[in-house]
Structure formats: C-alpha cells, structure tokens
Amino acid sequence: MTTTLAVDCMGGDHGPRVTLAACRNFLEAHPESQLLLVGAPDALAPLKHPRARIVAASEVVTMDDHVEVALRKKKDSSMRVAIQQVKDGQAQVAISAGNTGALMALARYLLKTVEGIDRPAIATHLPNARGGDTTVLDLGANVDCNEQHLLQFAVMGSALVSALHEGHESPSVGLLNIGEEVIKGNEVIKRAGELLRAAAAAGDLNFYGNVEGNDIFKGTTEIVVCDGFVGNVALKTSEGVASLISGFLKEEFARNALTKLAAIAAYPVLSALKKRVDYRRYNGAALLGLRGLVFKSHGSADEFAFEQALNRAYDAARHNLLDRVQSRIAHARPLLAGAGGDAQLEAATN
Amino acid sequence: MTTTLAVDCMGGDHGPRVTLAACRNFLEAHPESQLLLVGAPDALAPLKHPRARIVAASEVVTMDDHVEVALRKKKDSSMRVAIQQVKDGQAQVAISAGNTGALMALARYLLKTVEGIDRPAIATHLPNARGGDTTVLDLGANVDCNEQHLLQFAVMGSALVSALHEGHESPSVGLLNIGEEVIKGNEVIKRAGELLRAAAAAGDLNFYGNVEGNDIFKGTTEIVVCDGFVGNVALKTSEGVASLISGFLKEEFARNALTKLAAIAAYPVLSALKKRVDYRRYNGAALLGLRGLVFKSHGSADEFAFEQALNRAYDAARHNLLDRVQSRIAHARPLLAGAGGDAQLEAATN
Numbered sequence: 001m002t003t004t005l006a007v008d009c010m011g012g013d014h015g016p017r018v019t020l021a022a023c024r025n026f027l028e029a030h031p032e033s034q035l036l037l038v039g040a041p042d043a044l045a046p047l048k049h050p051r052a053r054i055v056a057a058s059e060v061v062t063m064d065d066h067v068e069v070a071l072r073k074k075k076d077s078s079m080r081v082a083i084q085q086v087k088d089g090q091a092q093v094a095i096s097a098g099n100t101g102a103l104m105a106l107a108r109y110l111l112k113t114v115e116g117i118d119r120p121a122i123a124t125h126l127p128n129a130r131g132g133d134t135t136v137l138d139l140g141a142n143v144d145c146n147e148q149h150l151l152q153f154a155v156m157g158s159a160l161v162s163a164l165h166e167g168h169e170s171p172s173v174g175l176l177n178i179g180e181e182v183i184k185g186n187e188v189i190k191r192a193g194e195l196l197r198a199a200a201a202a203g204d205l206n207f208y209g210n211v212e213g214n215d216i217f218k219g220t221t222e223i224v225v226c227d228g229f230v231g232n233v234a235l236k237t238s239e240g241v242a243s244l245i246s247g248f249l250k251e252e253f254a255r256n257a258l259t260k261l262a263a264i265a266a267y268p269v270l271s272a273l274k275k276r277v278d279y280r281r282y283n284g285a286a287l288l289g290l291r292g293l294v295f296k297s298h299g300s301a302d303e304f305a306f307e308q309a310l311n312r313a314y315d316a317a318r319h320n321l322l323d324r325v326q327s328r329i330a331h332a333r334p335l336l337a338g339a340g341g342d343a344q345l346e347a348a349t350n
Numbered sequence: 351m352t353t354t355l356a357v358d359c360m361g362g363d364h365g366p367r368v369t370l371a372a373c374r375n376f377l378e379a380h381p382e383s384q385l386l387l388v389g390a391p392d393a394l395a396p397l398k399h400p401r402a403r404i405v406a407a408s409e410v411v412t413m414d415d416h417v418e419v420a421l422r423k424k425k426d427s428s429m430r431v432a433i434q435q436v437k438d439g440q441a442q443v444a445i446s447a448g449n450t451g452a453l454m455a456l457a458r459y460l461l462k463t464v465e466g467i468d469r470p471a472i473a474t475h476l477p478n479a480r481g482g483d484t485t486v487l488d489l490g491a492n493v494d495c496n497e498q499h500l501l502q503f504a505v506m507g508s509a510l511v512s513a514l515h516e517g518h519e520s521p522s523v524g525l526l527n528i529g530e531e532v533i534k535g536n537e538v539i540k541r542a543g544e545l546l547r548a549a550a551a552a553g554d555l556n557f558y559g560n561v562e563g564n565d566i567f568k569g570t571t572e573i574v575v576c577d578g579f580v581g582n583v584a585l586k587t588s589e590g591v592a593s594l595i596s597g598f599l600k601e602e603f604a605r606n607a608l609t610k611l612a613a614i615a616a617y618p619v620l621s622a623l624k625k626r627v628d629y630r631r632y633n634g635a636a637l638l639g640l641r642g643l644v645f646k647s648h649g650s651a652d653e654f655a656f657e658q659a660l661n662r663a664y665d666a667a668r669h670n671l672l673d674r675v676q677s678r679i680a681h682a683r684p685l686l687a688g689a690g691g692d693a694q695l696e697a698a699t700n
Contacts, residue, residue: 050557143536178582186493213586217594232528236563239593244567269602
C-alpha cells in the first residue's frame with residue numbers, strides 16, 4: 001500500500017537545501033512511499049525521482065510572518081498548498097518545518113478540528129530513563145489554555161500513544177505542575193486536576209496526578225500534558241541543558257594530552273551517548289485534533305532531523321493515526337463538555 | 351565582622367540529620383559566622399559549637415501544609431521563628447529547606463515587601479555555556495503573574511546580579527518566551543515586553559528582548575525573567591535532563607569490559623564533568639523584594655547541597671545584598687507604577 005506525504009519543501013530555516021536532501025534519503029528508505037514536493041518548481045527541480053512529484057506553490061510563509069498574513073495574504077504558500085493536498089485526499093499527511101503559529105492556523109482553517117476538540121495540540125516524544133519515550137503536549141500551539149483544553153490534550157495524547165504503541169491501550173497521563181500535591185499550581189491547573197480526576201473516576205483516562213518537569217525524563221507517566229507556553233519552554237530548556245552538557249564533555253576531554261587519550265578510549269561510549277541524546281532523533285511533532293494529519297518539523301532541522309520528521313509522519317499515516325485519534329475522541333466526547341460547535345466556528349473564522 | 355544566620359533546622363525532606371551536619375561543616379569553614387539553630391532543642395542538641403546557639407521552636411511546617419496553616423496555626427514553627435530572628439535583628443539572613451509557599455508567605459507577612467514591589471520573587475542561578483551563571487527568576491513563588499510583576503522581577507534580578515558581581519552594573523535581562531519575535535507569547539508576555547522595552551528606553555534596564563528556554567544555558571543574557579510556574583518547570587526539567595544524561599553515561603560505560611576500561615581512563619574527565627553539572631552546587635535561592643534576607647534550599651537537599659545554600663546566604667549577607675536591592679528598587683520606583691501600598695496590605699492579610 002502506497003502512502004503519500006505532502007512536503008512543504010520551502011519551510012524552515014534552510015528551505016530546499018535541507019528538505020530536498022532529506023526527501024531523497026526518505027524515498028530511498030521507503031519503497032512504498034510517494035512524495036508531493038510542494039514549493040517553487042525551479043527550486044525543487046534538482047530532485048528527480050519516479051515516486052516524487054512537484055506541486056507548484058508560488059509563495060512562502062516566513063518564520064516571522066503574522067498568522068494573518070499566512071491565512072489571508074499568502075494564499076498560494078507552500079505550507080497552505082501542502083495541507084490542501086491532505087484535505088483534497090491527494091496525500092495522507094502533510095509535513096512542514098515552517099512557522100508553527102501559521103501552520104497551526106492554516107491546518108485548523110483548512111482541515112477543521114474534530115468534534116469535541118477546541119484547539120489542536122502539538123505532541124512530541126522525549127527520551128526517558130526507563131528506556132522509553134514520554135509523549136508531551138502541548139508544545140507551542142496554545143499559549144493560553146483553560147482546564148477544558150488540558151483535558152482535551154490528555155484525551156488526544158492517550159489516543160496518540162495507544163495508536164502508535166501496541167498494547168498501550170490505557171497509557172498513564174500526568175499533569176505538569178510545580179509540585180505533586182493537589183494544592184499546588186495556578187487556578188487553571190487546579191481545575192484541570194479536578195477534571196482529570198473526574199475523567200479517571202469515570203474510567204475514561206488513566207490519570208496519574210501531578211508531575212513535575214523532571215518526571216518527563218524519569219518516565220513517571222507515558223504522557224505529560226501542559227499548556228503550549230510551558231511545554232515549549234520545557235522542550236527548549238531540555239535542549240539547552242543537553243547542549244550545555246555535551247559542550248562541557250567536549251571541553252573536559254580536550255583539556256590536555258591525557259584527557260585526549262581518554263577520549264579515544266571512550267569514543268564508542270561517547271558516540272553511543274551522543275546518539276541517545278541527539279535531539280534531532282526526536283524531531284517531528286504531530287498536530288492532533290484535526291480532521292487530517294499534519295506534522296511539524298523543527299525550523300532549524302538539518303537533513304537528518306528533517307528525515308526523522310518524514311519518518312514519523314509516514315509511520316503515523318500507516319498506523320492510521322487519524323482514525324484512531326478520532327474514534328478515541330468520539331468515545332470520550334461525553335467528557336469534553338462545552339467543546340465542539342463554537343470551536344469549529346472559531347477555527348473557521350480565526 | 352561577624353555574620354549571623356538563622357537556620358530552620360527542621361525543614362526539608364530530611365530535617366536535622368542533614369541540616370545539622372551541614373551547619374557543622376559551614377561553621378568550620380567560616381570562622382566569622384554565627385548560627386542560630388532553630389527547632390526542637392532535643393533534636394538540635396547534638397550540634398555543640400561555640401558559635402552556634404539553639405533557638406527553640408515547637409512546631410514544624412510540613413511540605414504539604416497549606417499556607418494558611420503555616421500563617422495562622424503553627425505560630426511557633428521553626429520556619430517562622432527563623433524569619434523572626436531576621437526581623438528582630440538577631441540574624442542577617444534566614445535559611446529554610448521547607449515548603450516554598452509557606453516560606454514565601456511567612457517572609458512576606460513578617461518582613462513585608464519593599465516599597466514598589468508587589469510580590470517577592472525567588473531567584474537562583476544556573477550554569478551557562480559561557481562559563482558563567484544565568485540568574486533566573488521567578489522560580490515558584492508566583493504562579494499567576496501580570497506584566498508589572500515581570501518588570502519587578504527584572505529590576506530585582508538586575509539588583510541581585512549587580513550586587514553580587516563586581517563590574518556588572520547593568521546586567522542584561524531576557525524575557526522568557528516561546529520565540530524571539532516580539533509577536534510571540536501570550537498576552538501577559540507581550541505586555542511585559544512592552545513595559546521592559548519602555549524601561550530600557552528610559553535607561554533603567556538593560557533589556558535584551560525575548561529569549562527561549564535554551565538561552566538560559568547558552569548564557570544569552572545574564573538574567574532571565576519568567577513567571578514562577580514556568581520558571582519552576584524549566585528548573586525541574588533541566589534537572590531531569592541532567593539526571594537522564596548522567597544515567598545514560600553510567601549505562602554506556604557499564605556496558606562491557608571494554609567500556610569499563612574506558613571509564614577508568616576517562617575517570618578524571620567524568621568527575622570534572624560531574625562536578626560541573628552537579629545541581630547540588632546551585633542550591634540556595636534568594637527571596638528578593640523583602641525588607642530582610644531569606645534564602646530557600648531545595649527540600650531534598652543533602653548535607654553538601656544544604657551547605658551550599660548556607661554559603662550563598664552568607665555571601666549575600668556579607669555583600670550587603672539587602673541594601674543594594676532596596677536602593678536599586680528605589681531608583682527604579684518611577685517605573686514600578688501601581689505597586690506598593692496594595693501589596694503591603696495584601697501581604698499582611700494574605
């Protein structure tokens with residue numbers, strides 16, 4: 001069965017130089033894939049492949065374009081045309097490394113949210129000490145969330161994990177907070193805790209309780225939910241610490257002749273470590289809650305990282321993530337009070 | 351000149367077992383120090399030292415006591431009595447590893463905030479890739495901040511850095527956000543950006559602009575301001591990543607006979623690294639904006655970590671941090687519109 005990905009080849013910090021190289025590698029690795037390369041035909045001409053086809057788009061959404069510009073002015077942007085391919089059934093999933101806010105807004109506008117979901121969320125996974133991954137959402141789409149949104153994130157995160165991991169039908173959910181105790185946190189977090197406890201009591205969620213920032217990497221729960229501002233800060237902070245430590249390691253091994261010898265002895269260990277903490281491996285975040293699949297790559301992704309995002313999008317499409325998320329949300333709909341109709345309207349007019 | 355510290359010896363996860371051992375080491379290392387050991391006399395009797403004196407307190411604020419309990423019920427808690435020593439001029443600074451919310455509330459109630467400051471902030475510093483430290487505030491005291499609070503944090507952070515670091519009269523301030531662009535962030539963050547830019551235009555702050563989570567560890571700015579919820583998550587997340595990476599390192603070096611040999615060769619490098627990323631070294635956060643000095647230790651601090659907090663409190667008292675912060679705030683008072691009187695009332699009645 002062939003799976004078709006629509007790739008916004010113009011997005012991100014590096015554009016076609018990175019995206020085309022990644023697409024070429026991806027095509028080699030996945031004989032059942034097809035790519036729609038979306039962007040300026042001249043820029044995309046260098047990639048000739050029997051399973052790749054160029055879809056022309058004359059404009060590019062830049063990293064600092066306002067959402068309004070992406071929605072109302074640049075109607076032929078590569079980002080928009082890529083999402084349109086999903087809407088039109090030409091592709092099963094769209095991928096872009098462009099401006100997150102614009103991607104979210106365009107995806108909402110073109111694809112609409114699933115009934116019961118106010119706002120789509122961005123979910124990614126991070127490595128944990130148990131040797132597995134922790135799925136974290138939201139990561140930047142929603143900067144002012146209420147308790148209903150956090151509950152929706154919990155439901156969507158549960159759907160994502162159970163869809164992509166066999167035998168994880170009821171993954172555990174933690175609410176990111178500043179302490180484990182129920183009394184901790186701001187008002188939204190406290191009310192979200194009440195909603196999540198009620199959902200757990202009703203048997204619709206496996207809610208663990210409050211977790212703290214370090215629990216993401218301990219793997220205390222399979223899923224951690226938080227608002228997009230907090231999630232984005234946590235993600236970037238963790239990247240910063242990982243870079244700092246690898247910088248320290250390099251400095252310490254370069255200190256003198258003896259430590260340089262030690263570095264040679266330790267080379268296999270250091271490259272294994274480097275691989276395990278390489279943030280590029282974790283590139284590729286799902287936009288959840290939409291009536292179509294969209295994946296977001298880090299804007300600064302290099303060839304290797306962008307290929308990971310393509311892999312992730314491909315896996316999601318092949319695991320039929322969209323149907324699974326939708327049916328999970330449908331099952332939990334009685335929980336998701338207040339969401340739905342208004343959200344559709346808001347998405348359409350925003 | 352003798353400097354006296356009032357130590358809440360009963361607070362934290364471990365109580366006197368850790369705090370007393372740290373106090374003993376601290377006294378050995380600082381011949382011009384005096385300690386007031388606050389708590390249950392029986393529990394504190396084991397530490398006999400000519401420069402240590404027990405101040406009896408019959409109650410203990412537990413980690414999950416509500417703020418109300420600390421304020422209104424346990425009027426003879428070790429935490430409260432330690433702060434009272436500062437208020438009464440018996441000590442220059444108080445230190446506690448107890449419940450953060452209770453410590454902040456008691457400190458506000460007993461010491462009051464400085465004119466122009468609504469809410470005290472918790473500031474700590476974290477290592478950065480430039481070989482220096484980045485001061486981050488707030489770290490958990492204030493979970494719902496408005497733009498005025500963020501401006502106050504910027505002023506207090508600038509005061510802290512300039513007081514403790516010679517020649518850093520005008521340290522740079524970054525506003526923690528989810529992107530560098532001015533259009534990013536939630537409404538509070540956008541308004542805070544406007545206030546900070548206005549303060550910089552008036553010459554009262556060295557405002558750099560928005561920074562992201564990774565900039566804390568890059569050292570892009572000397573100070574990073576954020577609300578307490580976000581700051582707490584960033585801090586705990588960074589601890590989690592550091593633990594994960596050191597766990598990975600251990601696993602990789604233990605993998606087989608060859609990697610174990612490599613570990614021996616790399617031992618000096620690994621212990622240098624361990625020292626550089628040891629979170630215990632960064633223990634001890636200042637509560638800023640009060641009319642008296644209070645320091646907070648991590649609740650789970652061990653003997654080494656608690657001693658770092660004592661060291662930090664001692665340095666701050668000897669650098670006359672209190673006067674310097676107060677005079678900096680006084681200078682910036684025209685900036686801090688709307689703060690002051692109400693805050694005093696709120697602090698007194700909260």
